[in-house]
Amino acid sequence: MQNKDSIGYMLQHDYLFPWLTIEKNILLGQHIRGTSTELSQRKALRWLERFGLDDKRQEHPQALSGGMRQRVALARTLATEPALMLLDEPFSALDQQTKLKLEDLVSDTLKTEKKTAILVTHDISEAIAMSDRVVLFTARPGRVAQIFSIPQELRDLSPFETRQHPDFQCQFQLIWKELERCDT
Numbered sequence: 001m002q003n004k005d006s007i008g009y010m011l012q013h014d015y016l017f018p019w020l021t022i023e024k025n026i027l028l029g030q031h032i033r034g035t036s037t038e039l040s041q042r043k044a045l046r047w048l049e050r051f052g053l054d055d056k057r058q059e060h061p062q063a064l065s066g067g068m069r070q071r072v073a074l075a076r077t078l079a080t081e082p083a084l085m086l087l088d089e090p091f092s093a094l095d096q097q098t099k100l101k102l103e104d105l106v107s108d109t110l111k112t113e114k115k116t117a118i119l120v121t122h123d124i125s126e127a128i129a130m131s132d133r134v135v136l137f138t139a140r141p142g143r144v145a146q147i148f149s150i151p152q153e154l155r156d157l158s159p160f161e162t163r164q165h166p167d168f169q170c171q172f173q174l175i176w177k178e179l180e181r182c183d184t
Helices: 022-033 038-050 066-079 096-113 124-130 159-164 166-183
Strands: 007-011 084-088 116-120 133-137 144-149
Touching: 007 066, 022 038, 022 066, 038 066, 066 096, 096 124, 096 159, 116 124, 124 133, 124 159, 124 166, 133 166, 144 166, 159 166
Parallel strands: 007 084, 084 116
Antiparallel strands: 133 144
16 A cells, blocks of 8 residues: 655665665665565565566675666665655766666656656756656755746657657757856
């Protein structure tokens, strides 16, 4: 059963506990919240299978690459079945290739699971590729400067495909110009 009041966090750093196995890291949120059952544990560990990490269950975080660690962090976030996910620059510490692959994985997972997420990023391309709407904030104090709706034809694509679409550059320039205007 999904807790409608729950919020899941996926941060820039994975914050996996190095002394715990991957399996125990993923199940930690359930134990803390007191929602751990045999069924909920099985559901949580299925995320490892979906993300290609089932063979890493008994490994410790230091044995994994940065991309693998972020996939574990995503699985840990999803394990508590949050109603809302906050993604705070979850790809910024990764190399470009890993970042693009993980964006596709996260986007596909959010769409498949019908999850609502708020993505915080300084990367305009990432914001366009991953979002339905982009909310541009002013500098201090942070206030909403403008909200951009991403066209449906871009939203229907994977983040990687979105970047290749002819309308992508138009969206980028639109947001860039507003960002420049806000900085002056």
